[in-house]
Amino acid sequence: MTVEPSTPAGPAALDAAVIDRRVRDRDRLAAVRATGLLDTPAEEPFDRLARLAAVTLGAPLAFVTVVDERRSFWKACIGVDAQDPADRQNALHESFCQYVVGAGAELVVGDAASDPRTRDNPAITGMGVAAWAGFPVRAPGGEVLGSFCVVDTVPRTWTTHDVDVLRTLAEAASGEVALRAAAERSAMLARTLQQALLPPVAPHVPGLQVGTYYCAAGSGDELIGDFYDVFETRDRRWNAVVGDVCGKGVEAARLTALARHTLRAGAMREARPSRVLALLDEALQRDDSTDGRFVTALLVALDPAPGDGGFAATLCSAGHVPALLRDDRGCRVIDAPGSLLGVLPELVLRDVALDLRPGDVLVLCTDGVTEARGPGREQFGLGRLSAALGGAGGDARAIAATLGGALRAFAGPRSDDDVAIVVLRVDPSA
Known part of the structure; x- marks a missing residue:
């Protein structure tokens, strides 16, 4: 036809x-x-x-x-x-x-x-x-x-x-x-959900400067699972946490929300970070929909030290990247090895006490920072992060920006994983 x-x-x-x-x-x-x-x-x-x-x-x-x-x-x-x-x-x-x-x-x-x-x-x-x-x-x-x-x-x-x-x-x-x-x-x-899982702005903490740096993986269109939070509980105690959920996509985002809110609620009941992380482990173990996914997290509780402007910090890591501390002795790794959350039958966690003096800087980050790859597929690592921290000046926000800039200069503007950095600097004028 x-x-x-x-x-x-x-x-x-x-x-x-x-x-x-x-x-x-x-x-x-x-x-x-x-x-x-x-x-x-x-x-x-x-x-x-x-x-x-x-x-x-x-x-x-x-x-x-x-x-x-x-x-x-x-x-x-x-x-x-x-x-x-x-x-x-x-x-x-x-x-x-x-x-x-x-x-x-x-x-x-x-x-x-x-x-x-x-x-x-x-x-x-x-x-x-x-x-x-x-x-x-x-x-x-x-x-x-x-x-x-x-x-x-x-x-x-x-x-x-x-x-x-x-x-x-x-x-x-x-x-x-x-x-x-x-x-x-x-x-x-x-992008909307990713941003909803993160605090909108760094909170004001008396005597403590807070700076953050966050960069979503790739073009930012894929949900991964890195998160951070800084929040106040009872008795003027402040808590800072960075964490990472295994996997990506909507299910990882759901677990990210569960982890973040469980940690907030747990910190209202328990003062010791190890106990708060144990509550998260219990919640994950009871959740039948996690499908073997695990969570790593690093939680630090900060209590103002009376009279001297510093903070008594208690830090606990659950299989997470160690924190970095910069004080009058230079930069060093604060290692507190502990178990992954949500998958192991026996949980091992250890609280580490730190005295933070005016001017001291504590840095928490996710493995998107340390495992970022640059020329020759070499990882950025804690060594480069420590070197960047040693040369970073200014307040906590300026330090966070310096660390993020050093990472971008090494690995390029895009990363295969989410990147989260939290910088806590005790106010030197306290």
Whole structure:
């Protein structure tokens, strides 16, 4: 079966004012811009579909277009040698895609020069368009973004098979747009959830400066599980914690939230960090949905020392990266080896007491810092972190920024794992 050029498929002739109104529809233009496709380079998913149409139908030109209020932008243009996005477009009045947008339906023209709907279009002479077949490319909400179309430079009879192929490929192009929109929504949700798991700002702690540095893994779109928190409990005691949940994704994020809130609640009941971490271990062991996931954490409780402006600190690690202390003796590792939480039948934890004097700096971090890899796949390690801490000046926020900068200089701006650093500096003026 053929679609004869004398009885063209598609809408009847549309009034130019109707086309203009539908092209300029506010919701449609918002959907166009939301795709992020305008003025972007060629991408293989769209090029592949257009190339398939050109080869299958034996057409010299094939396009995937996105139409705004002034032009038809060619996201894919097979048969046109144009690499710069500025060259991959034509004015709206020269575009056949305006008819598809205006009608909200396909348009199949066998002889463009004689068809009453298209015969006045400048592209007939300007681009040599003799036959044209285009189908709507739609946004997830149904708005017509542009068209999936093929062009022949001689009049032709489009067959039913041609129409079916183009309709299918246009739907595939719309599907690619929908996939990108879904990925963007997922990424936005991930970023929102990731931020919800972290304190919004470092709290004000009398006599203690608090600085933090956090960088999500990769582009920040994937939930990993590193967390930190600084919070007050009873009797003016402050607690700082960094932790890491095994795995990634929504389940890791759920356990991150469980860990953070359990630690807060536990610190209200227990003064010793080892007991607080034991409560978290119990909660994880009782949670049947953890599926063998474990948690590492480093918790420090800080009590103001009467009279001298310092703090009596008690630190406990559950399989976590050791803390670093900078005091008048230099920088050193505070090692307090302990068990992972949530998976072992017997828990071993040890509290370590520290006296923090005015000017002393305590640094807590996750393994995204120490295991970050630089040139030659060498790890950043505690040695480099200690060296950066030894040369860092200023208050806690400045020190955190210096440590983060040293890590970026070594491993680059992106990391394979989340990075969390908490800097606690006893106010030297206390």
